[in-house]
Amino acid sequence: MTDTLLVQSTRANVLSKLMSMDAIRPLILVAVILVGWDLAVRLLRIPPYLIPAPTLVIEQVIAQWPMLLRETMPTLTATLGGFALSALVGIPLAMLIASSKTVESYLYPLLVFSQSVPKIAVAPLFVVWFGFGVLPKIISAFLLGVFPVVVSTVLAFKSVDKEMIDLARSMRAGGLRTFIRIRLPHALPGIFSGLKVAITLAVVGAVVGEFVGSNSGIGYVLQVANGNFDLPLMFAALFVLSMMGVILFMALDAIEHFLIPWHASRRPDPNSGT
Amino acid sequence: MSAALHRIDTLAPRAEASGTHIAIAGLTKTYKTRGGSVPSLKPIDLNISKGEFVAIVGPSGCGKSTLLKLVAGLLPATTGTITIGGVKVTQPPDGVGMVFQSPVLLPWRTVRDNVLLQVEMRGRPVAAYREAAARLLHTAGLDGFEERFPWELSGGMQQRAAICRALVHDPEVLLMDEPFGALDAMTREKMNAELQRIWYETRKTVLLITHSIPEAVFLADRVVVMSSRPGSIEAVYDIDLPRPRDLSVMGEGRFVRYTQEIRKHFFAQGDLDH
Ligand SMILES: Nc1ncnc2c1ncn2[C@@H]1O[C@H](COP(=O)(O)OP(=O)(O)O)[C@@H](O)[C@H]1O
Numbered sequence: 001m002t003d004t005l006l007v008q009s010t011r012a013n014v015l016s017k018l019m020s021m022d023a024i025r026p027l028i029l030v031a032v033i034l035v036g037w038d039l040a041v042r043l044l045r046i047p048p049y050l051i052p053a054p055t056l057v058i059e060q061v062i063a064q065w066p067m068l069l070r071e072t073m074p075t076l077t078a079t080l081g082g083f084a085l086s087a088l089v090g091i092p093l094a095m096l097i098a099s100s101k102t103v104e105s106y107l108y109p110l111l112v113f114s115q116s117v118p119k120i121a122v123a124p125l126f127v128v129w130f131g132f133g134v135l136p137k138i139i140s141a142f143l144l145g146v147f148p149v150v151v152s153t154v155l156a157f158k159s160v161d162k163e164m165i166d167l168a169r170s171m172r173a174g175g176l177r178t179f180i181r182i183r184l185p186h187a188l189p190g191i192f193s194g195l196k197v198a199i200t201l202a203v204v205g206a207v208v209g210e211f212v213g214s215n216s217g218i219g220y221v222l223q224v225a226n227g228n229f230d231l232p233l234m235f236a237a238l239f240v241l242s243m244m245g246v247i248l249f250m251a252l253d254a255i256e257h258f259l260i261p262w263h264a265s266r267r268p269d270p271n272s273g274t
Numbered sequence: 275m276s277a278a279l280h281r282i283d284t285l286a287p288r289a290e291a292s293g294t295h296i297a298i299a300g301l302t303k304t305y306k307t308r309g310g311s312v313p314s315l316k317p318i319d320l321n322i323s324k325g326e327f328v329a330i331v332g333p334s335g336c337g338k339s340t341l342l343k344l345v346a347g348l349l350p351a352t353t354g355t356i357t358i359g360g361v362k363v364t365q366p367p368d369g370v371g372m373v374f375q376s377p378v379l380l381p382w383r384t385v386r387d388n389v390l391l392q393v394e395m396r397g398r399p400v401a402a403y404r405e406a407a408a409r410l411l412h413t414a415g416l417d418g419f420e421e422r423f424p425w426e427l428s429g430g431m432q433q434r435a436a437i438c439r440a441l442v443h444d445p446e447v448l449l450m451d452e453p454f455g456a457l458d459a460m461t462r463e464k465m466n467a468e469l470q471r472i473w474y475e476t477r478k479t480v481l482l483i484t485h486s487i488p489e490a491v492f493l494a495d496r497v498v499v500m501s502s503r504p505g506s507i508e509a510v511y512d513i514d515l516p517r518p519r520d521l522s523v524m525g526e527g528r529f530v531r532y533t534q535e536i537r538k539h540f541f542a543q544g545d546l547d548h
């Protein structure tokens with residue numbers, strides 16, 4: 001009897017170990033969702049033109065893979081372009097806002113106001129202004145991405161300890177030295193949290209741009225599939241889009257890990273050790 | 275008598291000749307805020323000799339930190355003057371090291387690099403100070419922790435690292451603002467003994483702010499008692515205890531009489547700040 005107990009407990013152990021692996025957890029959740037989705041479609045007899053079964057979507061992803069991959073490229077370009085612009089404009093702008101109360105009082109309300117303008121409503125205007133090329137998509141991605149960068153970066157630069165600055169002054173350091181050695185490294189985690197939100201929003205922005213004026217890109221595929229009631233293709237395109245977002249996010253996370261190994265969120269948990 | 279005696283037998287002759295190292299004359303500070311002006315210091319007059327250890331005790335909010343920041347050149351005085359070594363303080367002076375209530379160590383730098391930040395920020399050649407940093411870390415009992423990050427150290431060790439940072443450029447003056455306020459009582463007493471030893475070996479002119487009366491009596495040559503806001507000097511006690519002092523001195527009658535005498539000021543004010 002003790003033997004069976006032991007076997008059971010080791011088995012439970014292996015299972016719980018597997019469950020606790022960070023990489024496995026989301027996959028388990030995905031599997032659960034897929035099974036639930038499949039069951040729901042089968043049991044409730046939902047027709048494919050409303051919700052296709054996951055098997056149909058997977059088939060479609062495989063069958064259309066070359067086309068999907070090809071159409072991912074313009075979307076990726078627009079996303080990365082918009083994201084880069086968000087960082088290049090957003091971070092210096094935030095530094096300006098954080099450094100001066102006057103600049104803040106002029107710029108911040110305007111920024112918040114501009115953020116409340118629905119991008120989808122103005123996206124067609126970009127087509128009028130910038131044509132059908134990649135530029136309007138980049139701008140659309142930029143407009144969605146820049147706001148979280150600014151908000152997080154402003155907060156990050158403002159949250160430097162008063163004592164830290166007193167310390168720098170007591171060391172007779174100039175503004176530049178204080179910036180490079182203290183303010184910037186201190187702000188990096190906050191900047192990265194803004195960038196991570198920005199990259200996922202840039203994907204959305206790029207697709208919105210493709211909705212209104214494009215003949216390529218995942219956004220275009222989505223629209224065509226939608227027009228043809230080709231739900232499996234639409235879901236396949238959504239899947240590819242999500243994967244793109246996840247991969248970009250993870251790439252950024254890896255860069256962050258490399259640049260900020262010291263951050264509190266990355267320190268080993270003292271309670272998890274044995 | 276022995277406080278004076280002590281200064282004679284332990285200090286360099288030039289200190290004897292010049293006597294005063296830090297001279298505070300008619301110093302007042304009134305903060306200008308949106309809500310009006312906040313008078314924080316009534317005229318303060320205080321002379322500190324070279325190599326002397328002066329502790330300041332007083333109730334919360336009486337202007338102790340303000341006084342220290344004024345001496346450090348981090349705040350402009352409203353009226354009056356401060357001179358260090360005959361030079362008027364208008365900006366953070368060169369030969370000063372500061373320790374704050376929290377260690378304010380940079381989490382992205384190792385303990386050694388945190389100590390060397392002092393010389394980096396001053397634009398001095400870091401290589402020339404590596405040996406001094408190693409020696410100080412050894413004196414502070416941080417051998418083997420040079421390559422660790424601050425968050426891997428206990429609170430007491432962090433504060434010791436901060437003291438090393440304040441001393442690495444070999445300043446003539448050490449300014450400390452409640453450096454052990456965040457530590458538990460046991461660690462605090464050990465740190466007092468450590469600080470005395472470090473001071474004994476380096477012979478800086480020290481101005482220590484504290485709200486612990488035993489700490490002040492144990493460490494200082496003179497204890498300055500401040501009244502509540504706007505702060506002014508209420509009394510000055512020469513601490514006539516032989517050096518080096520052992521922690522056991524805290525149980526002796528003379529020591530206890532000093533603390534009782536000083537504590538009376540706070541009972542009278544009805545505002546005991548532990
Ligand atoms: N930056 C500031 N602006 C306005 N008032 C201040 C400022 N800093 C300190 N004070 C006021 O000055 C008084 C003395 O403060 P502080 O020197 O920090 O006291 P302590 O260090 O003795 O507790 C307090 O009443 C505080 O409210």
Ligand SMILES: [Mg+2]
Nearest residue numbers: 338339340451
């Ligand atoms: Mg204070």
